[in-house]
Amino acid sequence: MPQPRVGRRRSTTPGHITDVALELFAARGFDEVSVDDVAQAAGIARxxxxxYYASKNAILWGDFDAHLAxxxxxLDNVDPRVPLDEALRGALLAFNTFDECETVRHRQRMRVILETAELQAYSMTMYxxxxxxxxxxxxxxxxxxxxDPLPQTVAWTMLGVALSAYEHWLSDESVPLPTALGNAxxxxxxxxxxxDR
Incomplete structure (x- = not known):
């Protein structure tokens, strides 16, 4: 017979909350899952x-500040002699490189983010x-x-490249993400x- 747990409850992590929420959102739909549902499934209080997260919308993004860092x-580590286009392409691919074991989870996360209308306004703030x-x-x-218009236009262009690649990757699971990003x-x-040449 299992012994009752004594002492403090196991602490949670932002990653655990995100994983639990992602499973719920993927299974039931983002709109159908409340913050209370996520908290209960994660074994924590609301x-x-x-x-950990300011809103339900923020959960899927995890620690996005760390990703931006x-x-x-x-980008800071790119040799200044590397042409701008090569630097941007390399950073885009490196930033979106994940362990193979994370592919299914990452695809699931991006599907919820990109295909949930309710998340689009919040996503724009993250972008x-x-x-x-x-x-x-x-x-x-x-x-x-x-x-200035030039760096802003390039930044918007790079976002368009990334989003179009992700949409293609989600619609055709035979295409590896680096290939989709490189092609876009x-x-x-x-x-x-x-x-810059």
């Missing part, structure tokens, strides 16, 4: 969930941070302000190639 680090990192890199490389980038690569 109040505890809100210590990783993207910034990838703004991603675009800011991209625009900052381009501005630095070209010696212009981050807010190559559509605009020639235009980006001319920016």
């Amino acid at each position: 109040r505890t969930l809100f210590r 990783h993207l910034r680090e990838l 703004a941070g991603w675009r800011e990192v991209m625009a900052g890199f381009v501005a630095h490389r070209l010696g212009v302000k981050t807010t 980038f190559d559509v605009v690569g020639a235009g980006l190639e001319r920016l």
